[in-house]
Amino acid sequence: MFPERDPVTEHDLNAYVDDQLSPALRVDVAAWLAGHPEEAARVMADLRARDELRLALALPNASGNPTTTAIARKLERGLGMGRLYARLQQAASIAILVGIGWAANEVVGPLGVTQSVASAPPPAYVEDARRAHRTAVIRSGMTSQPETTVYDPVEIRAMTAIIMPTLPKDWRVTDVQLFPSQFGPSVELSAEAEDLGHVSLFAVRPGTFDVIKPTAAPGEDASAVFFQIGEVAYAVVAAGDAKALDQAAERLADTLY
Structure with a gap:
C-alpha cells in the first residue's frame, strides 16, 4: 500500500x-x-x-x-x-x-x-449485511438479474478502499455486487460453501477505526458473525450451522493480519 x-x-x-x-x-x-x-x-x-x-x-x-x-x-x-x-x-x-x-x-x-x-446490540452495518444477504438470495432465483462470478479484490480495494480477506478454498463465488449502505459503498460477495451452503461476506467502511474480534449476532432467518480490522468492517451471514459460521469468520479474519 x-x-x-x-x-x-x-x-x-x-x-x-x-x-x-x-x-x-x-x-x-x-x-x-x-x-x-x-x-x-x-x-x-x-x-x-x-x-x-x-x-x-x-x-x-x-x-x-x-x-x-x-x-x-x-x-x-x-x-x-x-x-x-x-x-x-x-x-x-x-x-x-x-x-x-x-x-x-x-x-x-x-x-x-x-x-x-456486554449485551449491546451489534453495529448498524450488521443489519445492512442481513439485508444484502436477503437481496442476494432473491437475485439468485431471478433470471432477469444476472450474477457475476468475477471476483477481483484488487479492483475492489482500488475503487472502494475496502480490503477483502482471502476466501477459503472450498468457497465457490456465485456473485459479487456493490451495494449502497448508510456508510457508503459496500461489497456483498455470495458463495457456496461445503459446510455453510449459501453464505455471504459483507464488507464496508463504517467511518470508525476499531479492532473487533469475530462476534456472533444470531438472527431469525440467518445468523451473522461480524468483525472489524482498522477502518473496514465485515459480516459473514448464513442460515447454516452457527459453529461453522464462527469458524469461517475466524479464518477470514486471520487472513487480514
Missing part, C-alpha cells in the same frame, strides 16, 4: 490519532495498521484516551475543579505528541472523570466492562 511513500512512522500514527491526515493518507495508515495488530491496539488505546478526555470536557453538567479542567485540556491537545505516554494518558483521563464526580457515568456507563456493554 506504500510503494510511493515512506513507511508509516510514529509521526504518521500521532497525526492519525489527532485527525491531522488527509483522507488518502488515513487510508494508507489504516491499511498498514490492519497488518500490524500490536500497533493497532496501541492506536486504539490512544483514541480511547483522547475520546474519554473530550467527553469529560464536553459534558454539560461537569462541575470539576477549574485547575483539573485546565490540565485536562492541555492533555487533550497534547495526546498525539507522545505515544510513549499512552498508558499515562489513559490513567489521566480516568482520574479526570473521577475528579468531575463521574458525571460521564450516566452517559457512557462505567469505564469497565458491564452487563449493558
Whole structure:
C-alpha cells in the first residue's frame, strides 16, 4: 500500500490519532495498521484516551475543579505528541472523570466492562449485511438479474478502499455486487460453501477505526458473525450451522493480519 511513500512512522500514527491526515493518507495508515495488530491496539488505546478526555470536557453538567479542567485540556491537545505516554494518558483521563464526580457515568456507563456493554446490540452495518444477504438470495432465483462470478479484490480495494480477506478454498463465488449502505459503498460477495451452503461476506467502511474480534449476532432467518480490522468492517451471514459460521469468520479474519 506504500510503494510511493515512506513507511508509516510514529509521526504518521500521532497525526492519525489527532485527525491531522488527509483522507488518502488515513487510508494508507489504516491499511498498514490492519497488518500490524500490536500497533493497532496501541492506536486504539490512544483514541480511547483522547475520546474519554473530550467527553469529560464536553459534558454539560461537569462541575470539576477549574485547575483539573485546565490540565485536562492541555492533555487533550497534547495526546498525539507522545505515544510513549499512552498508558499515562489513559490513567489521566480516568482520574479526570473521577475528579468531575463521574458525571460521564450516566452517559457512557462505567469505564469497565458491564452487563449493558456486554449485551449491546451489534453495529448498524450488521443489519445492512442481513439485508444484502436477503437481496442476494432473491437475485439468485431471478433470471432477469444476472450474477457475476468475477471476483477481483484488487479492483475492489482500488475503487472502494475496502480490503477483502482471502476466501477459503472450498468457497465457490456465485456473485459479487456493490451495494449502497448508510456508510457508503459496500461489497456483498455470495458463495457456496461445503459446510455453510449459501453464505455471504459483507464488507464496508463504517467511518470508525476499531479492532473487533469475530462476534456472533444470531438472527431469525440467518445468523451473522461480524468483525472489524482498522477502518473496514465485515459480516459473514448464513442460515447454516452457527459453529461453522464462527469458524469461517475466524479464518477470514486471520487472513487480514
